Amino acid sequence: MSAPTTTPRSVASPLRTTPLALLGAGRAHTLMYRNFLSARTHPMVFFGGFFEPVLYLFSLGVGLGALAPDIALGDGTTVSYVQFVAPAMLASSAMNGAVTEATFNIFFKLKFGKLYDAMLATPMTPMDVAVGEIGWSQARGAAYSAGFLVIMLAMGLTSGWTWPLALLATALIGLAFGAVGMAATTFMTSWKDFDLVQLVILPMFLFSGTLYPLSVYPGWLQVVARLSPLYHGTVLVRGLVLGQVTWSMLGNVAVLVVMAAVGLVVARRRLSTLLLT
Amino acid sequence: MAPPAVVARGLTKRFGDLTAVDGIDVTVAAGETFAFLGANGAGKTSAMRMIATVSPVTDGELSVLGLDPHHDGQVIRSRLGVVPQEDNLDLELTVRENLLVYGLYHGLPRTVIAHRIDDLLAFAQLEDKADAEVDALSGGMKRRLTIARALINEPDLVILDEPTTGLDPQARHVLWDRLHELRSRGVTLLLTTHYMDEAEQLADRLVVMDHGRIIAEGSPTDLIVEHVTREVLEVRFGTARQAESSDRLVALDLPEVESVEQLAERAIVYTRDAEATLDALGDHGLVPRGHLTRRATLEDVFLRLTGRQLVD
Numbered sequence A: 001m002s003a004p005t006t007t008p009r010s011v012a013s014p015l016r017t018t019p020l021a022l023l024g025a026g027r028a029h030t031l032m033y034r035n036f037l038s039a040r041t042h043p044m045v046f047f048g049g050f051f052e053p054v055l056y057l058f059s060l061g062v063g064l065g066a067l068a069p070d071i072a073l074g075d076g077t078t079v080s081y082v083q084f085v086a087p088a089m090l091a092s093s094a095m096n097g098a099v100t101e102a103t104f105n106i107f108f109k110l111k112f113g114k115l116y117d118a119m120l121a122t123p124m125t126p127m128d129v130a131v132g133e134i135g136w137s138q139a140r141g142a143a144y145s146a147g148f149l150v151i152m153l154a155m156g157l158t159s160g161w162t163w164p165l166a167l168l169a170t171a172l173i174g175l176a177f178g179a180v181g182m183a184a185t186t187f188m189t190s191w192k193d194f195d196l197v198q199l200v201i202l203p204m205f206l207f208s209g210t211l212y213p214l215s216v217y218p219g220w221l222q223v224v225a226r227l228s229p230l231y232h233g234t235v236l237v238r239g240l241v242l243g244q245v246t247w248s249m250l251g252n253v254a255v256l257v258v259m260a261a262v263g264l265v266v267a268r269r270r271l272s273t274l275l276l277t
Numbered sequence B: 001m002a003p004p005a006v007v008a009r010g011l012t013k014r015f016g017d018l019t020a021v022d023g024i025d026v027t028v029a030a031g032e033t034f035a036f037l038g039a040n041g042a043g044k045t046s047a048m049r050m051i052a053t054v055s056p057v058t059d060g061e062l063s064v065l066g067l068d069p070h071h072d073g074q075v076i077r078s079r080l081g082v083v084p085q086e087d088n089l090d091l092e093l094t095v096r097e098n099l100l101v102y103g104l105y106h107g108l109p110r111t112v113i114a115h116r117i118d119d120l121l122a123f124a125q126l127e128d129k130a131d132a133e134v135d136a137l138s139g140g141m142k143r144r145l146t147i148a149r150a151l152i153n154e155p156d157l158v159i160l161d162e163p164t165t166g167l168d169p170q171a172r173h174v175l176w177d178r179l180h181e182l183r184s185r186g187v188t189l190l191l192t193t194h195y196m197d198e199a200e201q202l203a204d205r206l207v208v209m210d211h212g213r214i215i216a217e218g219s220p221t222d223l224i225v226e227h228v229t230r231e232v233l234e235v236r237f238g239t240a241r242q243a244e245s246s247d248r249l250v251a252l253d254l255p256e257v258e259s260v261e262q263l264a265e266r267a268i269v270y271t272r273d274a275e276a277t278l279d280a281l282g283d284h285g286l287v288p289r290g291h292l293t294r295r296a297t298l299e300d301v302f303l304r305l306t307g308r309q310l311v312d
């Protein structure tokens, strides 16, 4: 054990100037590594939410799609129903992975595992914890999305050359939903509150231009649907998967970026309020 | 000279209307083992959490390792080891992984961590449990792992909040033995306890805390000398006669008796000469049903100071 010195020794490893360090989250990756170690021994928990969008793809896209007419896109071209639904399921898979991680798992660690208390006793900061957990939630969403994209490629459901960029879009979706999910989780007091999560996620999944175009709705309902973050994620992913990229997609990106940023700030603040009392 | 590990002046913690720590003054020198002794709710944990920089100071001054917790919290924490009152080990990981990730949280390089893990597993006597899930460990093993985890960064100050509460006697002794080992290596230890024997066993110096205040301070021996006599006579007169007999005992006002604590089932007599006192009681027709002569402990100090027993 070294003797105390009079001059403050710098925090063990000097923080390199990475984007995360500038954000005040230079150690966030260590939490992600911890989550990786845990997921490695509990893989079924990790992949548990993957299959839902896959099931929808086959039941709705392939099954129902056999009866459904082709769907006209904004520029007048038409795609088959399964081609229309698949990108939405890809976006949903990113949302599913991130939300599951950011709600159930984070709630458990926060309330029962006392995991963050242990971390905050080290040089880790609430920002490290928030960024690490949101990053990991995103990673879980990304793992689902990557798997889903492989299925889409195998089924020939992409067109054009922009589809690899859809992975970036799903990463953004994962960040946005992971951040807001974590922020929401910090306000939850019991497992019952998770019914609320379902109450938000299910309608969002059904009415975000996922299963049919928004144009089937009356005007006011279209406005409401545009408030859904999944709508913006779906538009983004669909454009990239079908090779139809427009400038307006920057707006969709902006919505998700703002959502991620607000979620992160709220989650960080709430961690301080709850744990550093 | 290294700066004191902890200097607190008028240190205060309030939760709303409740004052958990009420203006305490404490100086913990580098290298010493210092204990906070007090009953449940005395404010020990609240004080430890402020020192560990995970709880903002409400009022007063605090410096830890010569640094300001508010501004240099991260640097302070990199030099602290913390054993919280309740184990918060990572139950989803193995013993070894717990130590590994804690080293990573501290920003240590993997090669350094790998080296230290082997030493710490040996220190905590957990070598054959290295790859076990933490969930499967006994209470004593979990506690030792928590201590090992707190040492991964080779801290200058180790804070232990009730390190042995809830452990069986054998596990307590193993743990004390580990803490003695740390002490002999010159690590500064700051611990809280509500066990008198623990404070007497481990602490160079201690403060007695009650209702957020410090009511006594010194080495275990000093406190015993200052507040009670070295010898103690406990006398039992039987439930029916206890109150009346101990009242008479007090009324006798024997010259060698310094004070008497009257409890429901026994009277504790602080006396300069236990034998003589016992004889004198007999002379006055106060023959106890049972008696016990023993050395004074910190339990007696606490009883004298507060009129209450520490652990019911």
Ligand SMILES: Nc1ncnc2c1ncn2[C@@H]1O[C@H](COP(=O)(O)OP(=O)(O)O)[C@@H](O)[C@H]1O
Binding pocket: A277, B015, B018, B019, B020, B038, B039, B040, B041, B042, B043, B044, B045, B046, B047
């Ligand atoms: N986070 C908190 N919010 C409100 N009151 C608290 C909090 N933590 C501790 N207290 C109160 O402060 C007092 C001292 O508690 P604590 O520091 O835990 O004492 P000890 O560790 O000596 O048992 C108790 O009355 C306790 O209920």
Ligand SMILES: [Mg+2]
Binding pocket: B041, B044, B045, B046, B085, B161, B162
């Ligand atoms: Mg306590």
